[in-house]
């Protein structure tokens with residue numbers, strides 16, 4: 001589903017180019033559930049931003065289902081992302097003036113009668129246990145409920161790829177565990193490929209596969225060499 005080749009990303013810090021990511025080769029199979037862990041600043045969010053087209057690589061190739069994404073123009077990226085990639089963030093990023101239902105509806109692509117749209121959103125809200133919260137504003141929802149709405153918003157167009165960046169980072173452990181279950185259950189039932197960046201080891205341990213991302217600058221200082229950037233941490237058969 002996802003294939004990355006010779007990917008490099010640098011950022012300018014004080015006028016100096018600092019390499020952040022260097023990934024010779026990385027493949028993610030269709031339907032795979034993958035957690036990515038690593039130290040703060042190692043480039044986990046940058047990697048998700050590159051995969052979702054929010055950032056562009058300096059070099060390298062990114063393919064999704066064989067389609068070269070590194071060649072897409074900005075406007076093409078927006079359309080591609082809307083149909084193919086769901087993105088869940090730590091801080092939900094719901095629009096405060098819209099209800100839970102409207103926050104989901106606004107993300108929906110494709111034309112359909114408003115009745116059909118409403119029924120679809122209500123079905124999703126029910127799946128995450130929020131059937132009686134559709135007309136609540138984000139401020140009237142708990143943090144866990146807000147994250148559920150954000151997950152529904154990310155999945156409502158049934159994207160083949162679901163990305164989540166620290167989706168449990170600001171939640172208590174019990175709610176975090178529920179959100180981890182929800183992401184794994186919903187992505188499994190919809191056959192979505194799921195890539196989650198997390199510091200939450202409890203969450204990472206629930207995934208069949210876990211990659212560790214090294215901080216290449218720290219590693220280079222310590223060893224004098226540039227290691228492979230992504231390392232398989234755990235892989236069990238599913």
Ligand SMILES: Nc1ncnc2c1ncn2[C@@H]1O[C@H](COP(=O)(O)OP(=O)(O)OP(=O)(O)O)[C@@H](O)[C@H]1O
Nearest residue numbers: 011012013020038039040041042043044045046047
């Ligand atoms: N726009 C930018 N300009 C310059 N440097 C940046 C930019 N975005 C990120 N960086 C730097 O790139 C490195 C990787 O950042 P990134 O946010 O990807 O790390 P992370 O592994 O997700 O960290 P955390 O776990 O703390 O969220 C950091 O050193 C960060 O300061």
